[in-house]
Amino acid sequence: MIDLLVDILLAGLMMAALYGVGRAVYRLTGITAWSHSAELACAFGFGLGTMATLLFLLGVLGLLYPAAGWILLGIGLILAGVQFQTLKSDITSLWQTVRTVFAGSWFVKIVIGLGLFFVLMNLIGDLAPPVEGDTVQQYLIVPRCWVDQHRYMQPEHIWAGTLPGNMMMISAWAMLLRRSFSLATLITGLGMSLLLALGVYALARLYFEPKIAAFAAVIIYTMPDAVYLAQSAKVDMGWAFFEALALTAFFRWMELDRQEDTQPDRWLLLAGIFLGLAAGSKNQTWISVALLGGWLVLRKAAAKDWRGLLRAGLIFGLGTIAAALPYYLYNGIVHYNPFYPVFAGPTVQWFGATPSPRSELGTEIFYPWSVGGYFANLWNASLGHTNPSFYLGFIAGPVFLLAIPIGLLMGTFRGKREIWRMLGYAFVFSIAWFLVKQAARHYMPGWILLSVASGVVFAWLSDQRGWQTWITRLIAVLVLLVNLSQGLGMLYWNGAWRVAFSMESRDQYLERFFDEVAYRVFPDWETIGVLNDLPPSAKVLAEHASYPLYIEPDLVSGQWGMRERLDTITDGKTLIELLEAQDIDYILVYNVDPDDNVLFTEPEFLSTYARLIYDGPRARLYQLMWTGRE
Amino acid sequence: MHSKLIDAVRSKPGLGHTLMVLWAVFILVNYVIHQAIINWRSLQIVIFEPLGAFLR
Numbered sequence: 054m055i056d057l058l059v060d061i062l063l064a065g066l067m068m069a070a071l072y073g074v075g076r077a078v079y080r081l082t083g084i085t086a087w088s089h090s091a092e093l094a095c096a097f098g099f100g101l102g103t104m105a106t107l108l109f110l111l112g113v114l115g116l117l118y119p120a121a122g123w124i125l126l127g128i129g130l131i132l133a134g135v136q137f138q139t140l141k142s143d144i145t146s147l148w149q150t151v152r153t154v155f156a157g158s159w160f161v162k163i164v165i166g167l168g169l170f171f172v173l174m175n176l177i178g179d180l181a182p183p184v185e186g187d188t189v190q191q192y193l194i195v196p197r198c199w200v201d202q203h204r205y206m207q208p209e210h211i212w213a214g215t216l217p218g219n220m221m222m223i224s225a226w227a228m229l230l231r232r233s234f235s236l237a238t239l240i241t242g243l244g245m246s247l248l249l250a251l252g253v254y255a256l257a258r259l260y261f262e263p264k265i266a267a268f269a270a271v272i273i274y275t276m277p278d279a280v281y282l283a284q285s286a287k288v289d290m291g292w293a294f295f296e297a298l299a300l301t302a303f304f305r306w307m308e309l310d311r312q313e314d315t316q317p318d319r320w321l322l323l324a325g326i327f328l329g330l331a332a333g334s335k336n337q338t339w340i341s342v343a344l345l346g347g348w349l350v351l352r353k354a355a356a357k358d359w360r361g362l363l364r365a366g367l368i369f370g371l372g373t374i375a376a377a378l379p380y381y382l383y384n385g386i387v388h389y390n391p392f393y394p395v396f397a398g399p400t401v402q403w404f405g406a407t408p409s410p411r412s413e414l415g416t417e418i419f420y421p422w423s424v425g426g427y428f429a430n431l432w433n434a435s436l437g438h439t440n441p442s443f444y445l446g447f448i449a450g451p452v453f454l455l456a457i458p459i460g461l462l463m464g465t466f467r468g469k470r471e472i473w474r475m476l477g478y479a480f481v482f483s484i485a486w487f488l489v490k491q492a493a494r495h496y497m498p499g500w501i502l503l504s505v506a507s508g509v510v511f512a513w514l515s516d517q518r519g520w521q522t523w524i525t526r527l528i529a530v531l532v533l534l535v536n537l538s539q540g541l542g543m544l545y546w547n548g549a550w551r552v553a554f555s556m557e558s559r560d561q562y563l564e565r566f567f568d569e570v571a572y573r574v575f576p577d578w579e580t581i582g583v584l585n586d587l588p589p590s591a592k593v594l595a596e597h598a599s600y601p602l603y604i605e606p607d608l609v610s611g612q613w614g615m616r617e618r619l620d621t622i623t624d625g626k627t628l629i630e631l632l633e634a635q636d637i638d639y640i641l642v643y644n645v646d647p648d649d650n651v652l653f654t655e656p657e658f659l660s661t662y663a664r665l666i667y668d669g670p671r672a673r674l675y676q677l678m679w680t681g682r683e
Numbered sequence: 684m685h686s687k688l689i690d691a692v693r694s695k696p697g698l699g700h701t702l703m704v705l706w707a708v709f710i711l712v713n714y715v716i717h718q719a720i721i722n723w724r725s726l727q728i729v730i731f732e733p734l735g736a737f738l739r
Contacts, residue, residue, distance in 0.1 A: 433717070436713055436714050436717040436718075437714070437717035437718050437720070437721045438721070439717055439720045439721060450714075451710050451711075451713070451714045454710055455706070455707060455710045455711075458706055459703050459706060459707070461685065461688075462688070462689075462692060462699060462702055462703060462706070463689075463692075463699055463703060464689040464692075464693070467686070467689065519700065521697075521700035521701065521703060521704045522700070522703075524704050524707065524708075525703055525704055525707045528707040528708065528710070528711045529707070531711055532710070532711060532714060535714055535715065535718060538718075539718075542722070
């Protein structure tokens with residue numbers, strides 16, 4: 054129990070430190086926002102960007118020690134303390150908003166209440182050790198390597214090692230403060246999900262009353278995909294927050310640019326900076342850079358304002374590049390490819406760049422590139438992907454599909470130019486999303502804008518009288534409840550709630566999870582124990598390098614290897630020479646593996662080159678017999 | 684074109700609201716069906732198999 058409380062306290066302090074730094078930076082910028090929420094959202098954006106960049110610099114200098122983490126926390130908290138009056142006013146304003154919005158109809162109360170219940174559910178989920186696939190195989194293991202080695206480096210055996218790391222740096226900061234993966238999840242999952250809701254709220258407040266903004270924030274927060282991400286340490290929630298801020302600043306710029314009576318340049322620069330910070334969190338942001346940049350060009354070109362185009366383009370572009378620079382510059386220098394592993398194929402040919410066994414492009418394309426495929430993806434990303442032969446992750450839920458056609462039909466968007474802009478941009482983005490990566494989480498910029506449009510419809514519904522709108526409101530609540538059931542189902546499946554209610558310790562939870570819940574191509578608790586008894590510097594090759602976060606030696610996957618595929622090699626001698634060159638000492642083979650057809654798991658290969666050192670109920674461990682290493 | 688659609692809907696009293704309810708029901712039913720298909724196996728494990736074992 055103490056463990057959990059310490060994590061909650063530290064997560065709260067980290068958020069307060071982000072606030073302190075961000076509020077200080079906000080003062081320096083001299084910008085004036087349109088609402089308290091916008092000030093707060095921008096401040097958190099600044100704080101997050103500043104901290105992540107400072108952590109990267111500390112990492113490059115080899116200073117990622119716990120003391121550095123505590124100093125950063127201390128600085129943030131001191132800055133928050135110095136600005137106590139502002140903090141007090143922010144909290145009061147937040148409380149007033151909640152009270153005002155909550156005083157609305159039963160529909161408003163239920164929807165907002167459900168939103169708060171989702172927050173509680175995510176908190177409960179995050180208190181247990183993370184078990185989400187990408188979190189335990191990529192996004193927490195990379196910062197674990199940084200913290201272990203006290204520096205920024207790119208572990209070769211992990212695919213995410215070279216990806217933009219703003220959010221992974223925030224996870225590393227959590228690990229510097231306390232070696233608790235739950236703390237990292239609390240901040241990178243839950244904390245960032247709350248900031249995303251704040252970002253959407255601030256965007257909606259640019260044009261609308263608090264009720265609409267509150268609906269928009271709840272709509273984005275209650276997406277099943279947002280629940281999944283909030284209960285992980287994946288980078289998507291923080292990335293989406295920066296995208297929301299970039300969109301907000303861009304829309305603000307368009308407003309001020311039209312009025313021509315204030316200085317819009319600062320907001321355009323902020324749009325660029327936030328987009329750069331988003332790019333430093335997830336490289337998919339370059340789609341947003343291209344689309345928002347294209348919008349800027351079209352806007353200025355339509356007005357035949359060529360000088361304005363050059364100026365705006367420079368401000369937006371330089372802001373983006375400056376904020377995105379750290380990880381792309383590092384990759385450019387080390388791999389001759391700023392986007393590595395994306396575009397690895399052509400850059401190897403053109404510049405002799407580092408090769409990669411996998412590019413990010415095209416890895417999540419399941420629906421055919423056709424008009425029918427586009428609509429099938431949109432439909433199923435809202436309701437559920439029913440084809441079990443592929444996996445596109447969690448869905449967005451049908452709120453958008455429910456609300457936006459109603460808004461169009463009932464004329465709710467009439468005269469609201471900003472909503473048409475949002476819908477238009479979301480549509481264009483959806484085409485790029487469909488062509489590049491089809492999982493719902495990659496469409497966050499679209500969901501952000503659609504949340505605002507749906508918030509307008511929800512507010513309209515809440516103000517209407519008559520049995521038809523009553524039924525529609527009821528259905529909207531039912532839809533949110535089905536969304537909730539998916540989150541509760543996840544908690545039931547993995548039993549994470551047992552940790553929050555102190556019915557299990559975190560170790561007991563992991564033991565039960567691995568022995569009873571996890572599939573049989575994942576290690577059981579006994580196998581994890583055996584692997585953890587190996588020297589920590591050992592490297593273990595496995596066809597399914599599952600859950601390496603809980604295993605001290607490096608688990609090397611056959612598909613990625615050390616940036617060279619090992620599961621496609623068919624010649625034993627070639628393979629063993631490669632394994633020896635890469636210092637891979639062990640091979641882990643699962644007993645139940647119907648797809649098992651790779652050379653390094655075949656009995657003949659193993660009997661020739663390895664000896665069995667562990668034969669367990671779920672897996673066998675072999676030690677390779679090299680010269681002098683038997 | 685969008686204005687024409689709204690005007691056409693508004694020209695017949697109650698049409699817009701009826702279509703709205705039908706659309707909402709359609710979405711909800713589809714959502715439940717999709718989730719039922721996806722979670723069928725989960726339901727089997729969580730409810731039907733334990734229930735069957737209990738009844739036996």
